[in-house]
Amino acid sequence: MNTRLLPLYATIAIFVLAYALAYSQFPAMLSTRVIGNLLTDNAYLGIVAVGMTLVILSGGIDLSVGSVIAFSGVFIAVALRDTGLHPLAVFAALLLLTTVFGAGMGFLIDRLAMPAFIVTLAGMFLARGAAYLLSVQAVPITHPFYKLLQDAYWLMPGRGRLTLIGVLMLAVVALGAVVAHRTRFGTSVYALGGGAQTARLMGVPQGRTTVLVYAFSGLMAGLSGIVFSVYTGSGYSLATVGTELTAIAAVVIGGTLLTGGSGTMIGTLVGVLTMGLIQTYIVFDGSLSSWWTKIVIGLLLLGFILLQKGLLRLSQRGR
């Protein structure tokens, strides 16, 4: 058996087990309504986690994504309020902006040879500050096109709603899986995460790959910001504080090695859904308080990191 895939199997097993436990207590957990909401509520997190997976696979980290999501929401809301542009044009401009922003951070990380987390920390301040400058107050989005997006869903049997943003999330995960597992760029990312020096000697273009990885993460954060603005119908500069940590946790719970070089996109999806499931269960239960979410997620995170450590030690002893 491939020990590298063991964390993924563990993730899937935990998810299935947790779902079964939740189902035995609340049979309604398996209704299409709950499943539809699980996808819709976690759509923005899933999309940003796809970008984060690629960054972590390359051995880096991107702490700016939460701020970029908030900035995106405010940017869209202010642009729609103050200009007559169509939302699609605003979306295009925003995605370009966040991609360039991510590429800029990647460029600095590569050129300055400094730790990714401190460079993206500066990016986090910058994006949050830019959001504050645009508007401190929450700005509602009232464009009719948004109403169209919010009402776009397919009624599944059992009256569950498969929303547009939920489907978009699944599509993005599929796209991420293709990029990571089926392209030359994806292979370069894995090689870089496995060991920068080895990758360089193998002929992986380190600079270009680093820039592209963070550009991709910026693009995903921008897309996630669009989805979040559709989900909430507003832009608020204080929104999604700490989302970067939730995304990192989802990626790790999904079985990706935090040191880079090993992991899968599908695992990240399961990780996101596991975290969504914990939240749904706490809502269903009603007597548990919301802070248990944080504690359980923290413990899960610890458990998976310890599992990875153990596997790493095991594989090293085998050599």
Place this chain on the structure above:
Amino acid sequence: MTVLSRIAPQLIVLAALIALVSVFYPGFLSIDIQNGRPVGPVIDILKRSAPVALLAVGMTLVIATRGIDLSVGTIMAICGAAAAWALTQGLGAGAAIALALTAGLAAGLWNGVLVAVVGIQPFVATLILMTMGRGVAQLITEGRILTFTDPGFGWVGSGVALGLPVPVWIWLATAIAVAVIMRRTALGLLVEAVGINRRAAHLAGVNATVLLIAVYIASGFCAALAGIVVTADIRGADANNAGLWLELDAILAVVIGGNSLLGGRFSVAASVLGALIIQTISAGILLAGFASEYNLIIKAGLVLIILVLQSPRIASEWRLWRDSHRAERGRT
């Protein structure tokens, strides 16, 4: 003398900032005495610097070992919640402070064991407590903002002693104590040795494991002090917002203090000056009449400048350029 030249850049920046703010706001340096307590922008800055300065002291040691402690803001929330809980249970101020400090030490021990014994990267190990800790703090406060009216405990946050606010004395005493312990014994040298090369330090006979755990415990202790000061100042424990984002300010203070994120040589005094610089900037922005929204952008700019200055690659390229320049000049 060497200490002075080490902290000279920070002192110059601070002096320049004070001069700059004084231009926009002439009364900046004035201090009045009202009801027996000093009042003025400078006193305010010194007092408000307390949390970040305290965190920066512990963070300096952690960063010197090539680590990072992202959980300090959360530890502040836990310790504040513990202290407030003790007060609402009718225990005295002394017991509340003891409980908060114990919580801080325990949190530091947890981080230290994860880093030094289990061998998780510091950034990840402390991330776990960062995500989990706010839940723990909320568990203690049961999701409410715990308020109390204990004057003895409140004095720690808003009292005055010997002409200065108590929080100022606390961070001054902590910084001086840590600096003296580190520099008057070999401890500082050992911490630097572990930061530069843990394996080499280990082979040279340094007990790196115990030292690393001790460093994280020190950081937890400093965070507990900061949590006590904040909680005592507002006379309430807010599990959600206490210490939020302060870990970033603390890291920024350490980096402004010229300490390398790649570990090694450190200066506690410079880090504390870094905290003062951050607070002077925030206060200056407000006093000069700018919107506080510029604060984050300015901080981002600061981080970028420091990154360029610290970058190993830029430094080596600069040396290469300088040497080739010299060689050329030598030839002609």
